[in-house]
Amino acid sequence: MLLIAITFFILLLFNMPLGFAIAISSITYFVVETSLPYSIAVQRMVTATQSFPLLAIPFFVLAGNLMNATGITRRLVGFANILTGHLVGGLAHVSIVLSALMGGISGSAVADAAMQARFLGPSMIQRGYTKGYSAGVIALSALITATIPPSLGLIIYGFVGEVSIGRLFLAGIIPGVLMTLFLMVPAYIIAKKRGYRGERIKRASFSEFKSSLRESIWALIFPIILIVGIRFGIFTPSEAGAFAVVYAFIVGRFIYKELTWENFKDVVDKSVTDNGMILLIITAASIFGYLSAYDGLPQTMAHLIKGITTDPIILLFIVLGFLFITGLIMESTVTTLLFTPIFLPIVKSVGVDPVHFGILMMTIVTMGAMTPPVGVAMYTVCSILGCPTEHYVKEALPFIAAILILVTFLIFFPQVVLFLPNLLF
Template identity: 40%
Template sequence: MSVAIACIVLLFLFILNTPIFISVLVAILTYFYMAGDISPLIAVQRIIGAGENVTLLAIPFFILLGNLLNYTGITHRMLRFTGVLSGHYPGGLAQSNVLLSTMMGGLSASNLADCAMLSKMLVPEMTKLGYSRSFSTAVTAAGSLITPIIPPGIALIIYGFVADVSIGKMFMAAIVPGLLCCVALMFTIYLISKKRGYLPARAHGPTCRELWEAGKGATSALILILVIIGGIRFGIFTPTEAGAIAVVFVIIIGAVFYREMTMKDIAASLLETARSTASVMLIIMTCSALAWVLTNEQIAQDLAVVMTGFSDNPYIFLLIVNLVLLFLGMFIEGNAAIIVLVPLLMPTVRLLGIDPIHFGVMMILNLAIGCLTPPMGTVMFVATSITGTKIADFLREVLPLLAALIVVLLMVTFIPALTTFLPAL
């Protein structure tokens, strides 16, 4: 009874648009007050203990890395490179927008940071070239959803921490689904652009000379991606060490080689990182305590019985999970959902013989899609607030892009080899 009341309180606070960590904390306190026989000190221990895991040190480093990129000039150089690669297709700048998000996903690690940066940088340029503001905003928001999937997305780190699986393998497993999302979005943009007459940004495809000139500017970013992914995969360093090394690399590139970064920029990045890390960690800590409450009440066992009662076919189970997550993703922030739901679903996942790595990538992609949908779509709100686009106009334009991402989600769900091939090498 106490856990049911706590869940009702949680949903009510979500409806009131209360910050997630406050909503979860109030629900936890409600549970301990109603339970009576369980000491509230356990809640304090669970909240504090969740923040003491060394694995989570990777999060502030990758958030800092994403913030520093705004001041180094790397982003603008990568935009020129993606423009050379894809600018000759119909809807050239929109194509470059998605391709840039895919490349930045290996660096920024945060879809909100990626969406905010590209909304400020590319949406005004797209509207000048004749794209509608709502379409430009929808493309930017949809492209930024690739960020949590392409390594080293923060969601991959959090899932690895909660599910107790290799973060390095999670990084490798997410590469192919991330690239599939990029291809699906670019193909959808191609069809829309052909229909509406959005012209290419360039008259011809890339020449060897143009690729060489543009590639030189993007070399630092490409090296950085290889260092992060390759170093972790081959056991040279941990994800936390990779984040620290990447931060030092970007500072040296921005301050010494490009000379576009100042001490003031570094200080601003540190301040932004402190704020973002505090927000993420508060969600992780409170949701970890909530996950303990649900486990203590044996919700996981009950959920396993209910779900396996429909069918013991793993694909039926994955389909049900997808439908549930697509619904929950409309209301719950992705990282919070991972922390709460993974401990509940993992016993059933292992019972049915589903690879936890495959399940994790599917879950992260599913919850990323929820960031585009009302009423709690965080990416949707960031993009529309920055560009001044009406929610109704945004939703109308984003529907084809959303459909493309759902097709990729179904491919990832029912073709496990897409996620298990690279980790198994």
């Protein structure tokens, strides 16, 4: 397995796309270290696509792109502004709350960060916010989409670890709300210190709130419909993705009437590209998953970690610390696909609930997209806003600290994560 790791990182240094880097490094194992037939690599790639739960991913990607093209995002910005625009540093809070609202639509942290950087970033800089602060708020607030359903990361984790996606969706709601509040604290403190003003002179009136809520209601009830539908067996998570596509199409075409044939073609084109990239990574990672099991890597890691401690709390800190470091250098989808089969059995063996671990894991590995040296969301936001990376890193530290404090809190109090799934399932 050392050969795979070395080959993988060498290919990354040469800017090889992730899917190809995983596949090529895994295939080198067949060539150099084993007599296994090459056909197994092809069989594993094909087998990885033959999964009914996996259908949820392309459906939700298409649904998210549809909703972004139908005016829902603009309405949610208005609603977020009604809720928090009067606070000191109003646009920063609008960005954070918008991420919580968008989590139920885009399902992707990078997509949310890119959208907000284009939509809110220029306005924040025009209001006098530093580029580093603006980029830090936008990028780190996008992490909320890692837990708010329908998070694509939770779908992938549930698929790989054979964990109930319905329970994961429910489990992500309270941590997502808490993350919103935790991020608003440093945003407020910094804005207060620097004199960043709110967008509104006073709090919105009830009539303004009611009007904005009416405009945004179709987006706000979407995750509720999904969770209720899955909980009561109306549809499976995969069927929920198909329902999401139909729902987004009807809202965009017949209610908001902003979905035209031209932007529908753009949505399909972008969705095909996004899904192709995700599927390539999934199929390539399946080869690595097979080889790691063949080589006994999960068992070796389990013995190594459990040799250090069997205390669930300490073990969680060790595993999440490893995933945090891994997330700094690997894309979150790849990290989830490669390490879920390794670490999930370990934490389950000491009594950690797989749903609890899934929320913690996806929060930590998704944060890798917001941190150097290879953070996709970080580079996307900094590129759009013209922000030097070193300025971003300095300004993002208080928000990263808030996330780590929240993760620590959730480690010690798993009932916060498990309350809703245990109540409704």
